[in-house]
Amino acid sequence: MIVRIKGPQPLMGTVRAPGSKAYTHRALVASLLSQGETTIQGASECDDAHRTLEAIRSLGARVQIQNGRIVSSGTEKLASCIDPIDCGESGATLRFLTAIAGTSPTRTTLRASESLAKRPLEPLLKAIETLGASTTISENKNGSEVKVQGPLKGGEAWIPGNISSQFISGLLFAAPLATTDVTIHVNGRLESRPYVEMSLDVLKRHGISIDVEDNDFHIPAPQKYTATSHDVPGDFSSAAFLIAGAGIAGEEITISGLNPGSLEPDAVFLKVINRIGLEVKNVGQTLKVKGSKLEPFVFDAVNNPDLVPPLEVLGCFAKGTSEIRGVKRLRYKETNRLQTIPAELGKMGAKVSLSDDVVKITGGGLVGCELDSKHDHRVAMSCAIASIGASGDSSIRNAEAVSKSYPEFFQDLIRLGVEINVE
CATH class of the missing domain: 3.65.10.10 (Enolpyruvate transferase domain)
Known part of the structure; x- marks a missing residue:
């Protein structure tokens, strides 16, 4: 499946997070x-x-x-x-x-x-x-x-x-x-x-x-x-991509079904995006997220490796250089994400480097291009969110990989107002 996205596009609207x-x-x-x-x-x-x-x-x-x-x-x-x-x-x-x-x-x-x-x-x-x-x-x-x-x-x-x-x-x-x-x-x-x-x-x-x-x-x-x-609590690992998209697009979205106090380990994402500059309002199990000027950040991913992909995308749009530490286990994922995500973002003009156990991302925006998920669900979602914020057209091959963890991902983007063409 090939998904085509013309950027940049805003995100607006309400969706429900999938179950963890x-x-x-x-x-x-x-x-x-x-x-x-x-x-x-x-x-x-x-x-x-x-x-x-x-x-x-x-x-x-x-x-x-x-x-x-x-x-x-x-x-x-x-x-x-x-x-x-x-x-x-x-x-x-x-x-x-x-x-x-x-x-x-x-x-x-x-x-x-x-x-x-x-x-x-x-x-x-x-x-x-x-x-x-x-x-x-x-x-x-x-x-x-x-x-x-x-x-x-x-x-x-x-x-x-x-x-x-x-x-x-x-x-x-x-x-x-x-x-x-x-x-x-x-x-x-x-x-x-x-x-x-x-x-x-x-x-x-x-x-x-x-x-x-x-x-x-x-x-x-x-x-x-x-x-x-x-x-079952809401899945912060999946919702993180929507939250990142809202941060990049600069508009406001509402995500229901997310409890910041739940046992979902990746709920820690809310703390880091607050430091990055996103505006987050929490009422019960509903989050309202609004984009703003993105600041560079430092994050230790030892306990949260699945947050690295959306954070790498956010880093591409932040002003300055961001660091994500404790990343070495990403080589054991569906693909070696120490290679695949920087490679795909690199096609868009991203400046991503790996040294020892640290990924560094220097922001500056991205340009649309042809991308490939390499059959990795989180690579596919990273490419989609990057494409929404990029200048120009992007295409993502093997986009069906998202069904591994978030089968409604592209439908939810459409619910949030994103124009997507699927082939």
């Missing part, structure tokens, strides 16, 4: 492991969340969707899957369910797409093997297949904290089903810790007790999951 993708994954996985009915209101409807929903169905959950509400009845014993579970391009689906599959005495096969197969998994496999499960991984022209078989016996496991917090979250969901207690030691700094905190909150809601001491997690086992209800 990160929270939806966690609620669905916990519902699979819980006795009784778990209800999930306001879940994300993106491709990745759909992969997790279909995966828990394959493993024995009975799932119904009624008026936008998910009702999931879990299972005490994971079902045997004859066919591989297709995780598509969803890293959370693959990593969470690889760990969960390690608790079942029957073998489970999970399939990863070609792009997902390039993303790290080995540290998680080593950890669940240390805890007693067996794993094998094989690659083919279409991606890879991971075979996992339990039971998870328990004990101690070590995992690096600087590759993906999803490794730790996956182990936390699986550990309560082990035969004996589990202790997870995180080596080094635990990056994206707020996402682990989100997992701990979901687990607590499902009756799971976990003792946390710095980078050590002690999980008594076995424990039983209990059903509960979830109200």
Whole structure:
């Protein structure tokens, strides 16, 4: 799909933020492991969340969707899957369910797409093997297949904290089903810790007790999951692109369904945009955002790597040089975003440089041109927001990639008054 945008254009109007993708994954996985009915209101409807929903169905959950509400009845014993579970391009689906599959005495096969197969998994496999499960991984022209078989016996496991917090979250969901207690030691700094905190909150809601001491997690086992209800918070990672667009365009937009006090880790975006110079008014779960003169900024992205793409675009329109630190894990995303986003913005005249663990962006505006998402959803959204603020026409190839996290993205831009041509 090719999207054409003529810039510059203003953003005006009201939209509702999509449900948090990160929270939806966690609620669905916990519902699979819980006795009784778990209800999930306001879940994300993106491709990745759909992969997790279909995966828990394959493993024995009975799932119904009624008026936008998910009702999931879990299972005490994971079902045997004859066919591989297709995780598509969803890293959370693959990593969470690889760990969960390690608790079942029957073998489970999970399939990863070609792009997902390039993303790290080995540290998680080593950890669940240390805890007693067996794993094998094989690659083919279409991606890879991971075979996992339990039971998870328990004990101690070590995992690096600087590759993906999803490794730790996956182990936390699986550990309560082990035969004996589990202790997870995180080596080094635990990056994206707020996402682990989100997992701990979901687990607590499902009756799971976990003792946390710095980078050590002690999980008594076995424990039983209990059903509960979830109200999924709005997705700040996705809404950040709309907010950035409003800042660049200089007009006012309203986004409902965003609670700045929620557990959504990327709600911290509101603090940085305030420093950049955007005007933000918060009433309940509604934000009003108005663009203004953009000031350069410094942001530490160690805990919030998904905020780097919209911040890079904002930096291109700020007066002066901005710095985003703690970016090295961006190489492990759907593409190596340390390369892809600066390359696409560079086509538009952006001055973006990488040194060690820091991205520097010197503002000065952008010029429209031909762009390519490289099949990365956040690259596609970055290109779109940059195009709205740029002078002249832009086109974005492989724009359909946005469905991975925010399928309504271009429709929401249209609702905000942006003229878009889709081919």
